[in-house]
Amino acid sequence: MRFWHFCEQSMHTAWAKIDGPTKVTVPNSFCDPKLAHEFYNRYLDEWMIADELGYDIMVNEHHASANCMSSSCTLTLAILARQTKNARLVALGIPIANRTDPYRVAEEIAMIDVISGGRFEVGLVKASPFELVLSNQNPTRIMERFWEGHDFVVKALTHVGAPFSWEGEFYQYRNVNLWPRPLQQPLPPMWMTCSSEKNARIAARLGYVCATFFNGPKTKQLFDSYKDEFLKVHGKPAPADRLGYLAISVCGHNDAQVEERYNKVKTYLDTQPRTPKGWINPPGYESVELNAGALKSGKKGRINFGLPENPTRQDMAEGGIFFAGTPDQLYKQYLDFQRKVGGYGQVLMLGQAGYLDHAETVDSMTLFAKEVAPRLREAVKNGVEAEAVAA
Amino acid sequence: MFLKPLPDRITAGGVEFELMTKGEGKSLLFLHGPLGVDADDPLVARLAKSNEVIVASHPGFGLSSRPDFVSTIDDVVYAYLDLVEAMDLKDVTLVGASIGGWIAAELAVRGSDRFTKLVLIDPVGVKLGSREERPIYDVFGLTNDELPDMYFGSRDSGLAAMHDLKFPDFPEAAAVRHARNRETLSLYGWAPTLYNPKLLQRLHRIKAPTLVLWGDKDRVVGVAYGQQYAAAISGAKFEVIPGVGHLGYYENPDEFGRRTQAFLSAGRSR
Numbered sequence: 001m002r003f004w005h006f007c008e009q010s011m012h013t014a015w016a017k018i019d020g021p022t023k024v025t026v027p028n029s030f031c032d033p034k035l036a037h038e039f040y041n042r043y044l045d046e047w048m049i050a051d052e053l054g055y056d057i058m059v060n061e062h063h064a065s066a067n068c069m070s071s072s073c074t075l076t077l078a079i080l081a082r083q084t085k086n087a088r089l090v091a092l093g094i095p096i097a098n099r100t101d102p103y104r105v106a107e108e109i110a111m112i113d114v115i116s117g118g119r120f121e122v123g124l125v126k127a128s129p130f131e132l133v134l135s136n137q138n139p140t141r142i143m144e145r146f147w148e149g150h151d152f153v154v155k156a157l158t159h160v161g162a163p164f165s166w167e168g169e170f171y172q173y174r175n176v177n178l179w180p181r182p183l184q185q186p187l188p189p190m191w192m193t194c195s196s197e198k199n200a201r202i203a204a205r206l207g208y209v210c211a212t213f214f215n216g217p218k219t220k221q222l223f224d225s226y227k228d229e230f231l232k233v234h235g236k237p238a239p240a241d242r243l244g245y246l247a248i249s250v251c252g253h254n255d256a257q258v259e260e261r262y263n264k265v266k267t268y269l270d271t272q273p274r275t276p277k278g279w280i281n282p283p284g285y286e287s288v289e290l291n292a293g294a295l296k297s298g299k300k301g302r303i304n305f306g307l308p309e310n311p312t313r314q315d316m317a318e319g320g321i322f323f324a325g326t327p328d329q330l331y332k333q334y335l336d337f338q339r340k341v342g343g344y345g346q347v348l349m350l351g352q353a354g355y356l357d358h359a360e361t362v363d364s365m366t367l368f369a370k371e372v373a374p375r376l377r378e379a380v381k382n383g384v385e386a387e388a389v390a391a
Numbered sequence: 392m393f394l395k396p397l398p399d400r401i402t403a404g405g406v407e408f409e410l411m412t413k414g415e416g417k418s419l420l421f422l423h424g425p426l427g428v429d430a431d432d433p434l435v436a437r438l439a440k441s442n443e444v445i446v447a448s449h450p451g452f453g454l455s456s457r458p459d460f461v462s463t464i465d466d467v468v469y470a471y472l473d474l475v476e477a478m479d480l481k482d483v484t485l486v487g488a489s490i491g492g493w494i495a496a497e498l499a500v501r502g503s504d505r506f507t508k509l510v511l512i513d514p515v516g517v518k519l520g521s522r523e524e525r526p527i528y529d530v531f532g533l534t535n536d537e538l539p540d541m542y543f544g545s546r547d548s549g550l551a552a553m554h555d556l557k558f559p560d561f562p563e564a565a566a567v568r569h570a571r572n573r574e575t576l577s578l579y580g581w582a583p584t585l586y587n588p589k590l591l592q593r594l595h596r597i598k599a600p601t602l603v604l605w606g607d608k609d610r611v612v613g614v615a616y617g618q619q620y621a622a623a624i625s626g627a628k629f630e631v632i633p634g635v636g637h638l639g640y641y642e643n644p645d646e647f648g649r650r651t652q653a654f655l656s657a658g659r660s661r
Contacts, residue, residue: 133532136581136582138581138582139577140575141578188580278531280536283570283573283574284581288567289567291566292569295558295561295566295570297559
């Protein structure tokens with residue numbers, strides 16, 4: 001079981017000052033570069049502490065956002081490749097369908113892997129719909145672009161020998177020659193993010209880690225699809241480390257402290273909907289069927305993460321959105337959720353978000369690492385979480 | 392607008408076109424705008440009183456197919472050339488609105504002698520202004536609810552044209568049609584946003600008598616853009632129609648029909 005510390009590197013101090021969307025169209029006058037300097041370095045410090053505490057590290061990427069200043073996940077990971085010693089480093093993910101130069105992507109992956117000593121893990125993702133506004137890539141045919149980019153990156157990373165050429169529909173290169181080659185052979189471990197059973201099956205066929213974010217209890221169906229396909233294609237059960245789940249995770253010494261930290265972090269969830277309305281779903285990003293269905297039903301898709309209105313801390317935990325508690329409470333919440341979805345080995349933890357300050361973040365991370373992680377590992381080793389599933 | 396599919400099918404250039412032929416007289420090929428077309432189109436109905444109107448959904452719009460190799464307006468233009476040749480249409484008037492106007496202008500510069508008159512209604516397709524200016528509104532950032540306001544002279548007339556957006560009350564096919572139209576517009580027009588960087592330099596090739604009509608409340612491309620567009624076409628007439636927006640022919644089909652017919656009925660000499 002691996003525990004991955006994740007943070008979006010936000011400038012949350014700007015949220016209250018901004019009127020309207022906090023990303024894409026928000027004027028960058030709201031970005032104070034001096035504050036950004038402090039925040040970036042603080043978050044990097046927290047990842048280094050995570051490394052010392054035995055966590056692994058997850059970094060994401062967004063653009064033009066006060067919610068996430070990680071405009072290049074590979075840049076952040078390059079810094080951490082040099083500054084951490086033990087943690088695995090996962091990019092989740094590189095928005096390959098938004099990048100016009102997959103050769104450059106492959107080069108960055110190889111450099112990080114080599115500098116880190118072979119600790120890199122690569123998630124190639126479709127990215128959020130509004131990211132297309134920044135990259136200016138076409139919302140339509142995004143998955144065709146994604147797969148050609150993916151296939152190219154995999155070939156570039158695994159090819160050893162004289163340069164090869166690529167005359168694809170979306171990308172053309174006369175001379176592809178990866179220097180350096182990645183340290184991990186044949187290539188670093190690959191991840192995908194999935195929210196549909198179709199994509200979970202694709203990930204299973206490829207043998208990639210299938211990670212899902214804030215997907216709730218229905219993740220069970222997603223993971224079951226993965227396991228079903230994996231068994232069919234590879235002839236053996238999918239190891240638990242093929243499945244990953246992300247939720248917010250905050251730990252405190254007592255209930256009052258948990259409540260205080262919970263409220264500070266919850267502001268992150270309130271900021272998520274602050275996207276320009278017209279860019280939530282650029283035409284072509286979602287399928288015609290899905291868009292037509294939404295028009296016909298008049299519904300706007302999953303609201304509020306599928307939680308009831310005004311969710312309590314318990315709703316949040318049971319919904320797999322926000323695990324917040326004392327070590328005992330967190331142990332139970334995680335175990336319950338593991339049982340609910342059939343188990344997963346990659347525990348992705350949004351451990352800093354919103355107004356949780358540095359001291360609180362470090363304290364929460366340390367408490368979890370010392371008093372929750374070992375118990376969860378033990379429980380899984382003894383098959384505790386599997387018992388309930390079999391029942 | 393998205394309720395009544397066109398009744399006929401013709402395959403040309405690898406595309407199965409959804410198509411309708413209405414009226415009698417000289418051939419008039421109608422090229423629809425970004426929200427698609429259906430069998431009840433009000434301007435088509437008026438033009439069909441004095442012309443044989445052929446109207447199709449562009450590849451990827453309505454029920455027209457879109458093979459993989461049709462992914463740009465350039466491809467759409469060649470599909471229409473194939474269609475016109477398959478139907479052996481001659482002495483054709485092209486009437487195009489918005490993106491249909493872009494397609495019409497592209498057809499007209501290609502050098503075919505089948506097209507003898509051109510009517511452009513608030514066309515897009517040309518890049519004007521410097522690299523730091525975007526005179527064509529970014530329609531891709533509009534929610535469905537905002538379409539009536541931006542595409543028409545007023546929200547009320549927009550809602551009237553768009554059936555109050557009451558998709559839950561209509562058959563699923565209407566929602567599919569609208570969603571597909573929006574997606575295909577993205578495919579062809581996302582970036583560069585609704586223009587071909589080369590078209591302006593090619594407009595001098597248009598020899599056919601040309602009428603350019605513009606709604607004075609067009610919020611997608613303004614009157615000034617229209618004036619420059621028309622000025623790039625030798626001898627083109629430019630007329631502003633008051634009180635209507637980008638898809639003004641839904642708001643005042645009588646006026647658009649009258650002006651178009653007057654232009655078509657006028658002598659051939661310029």
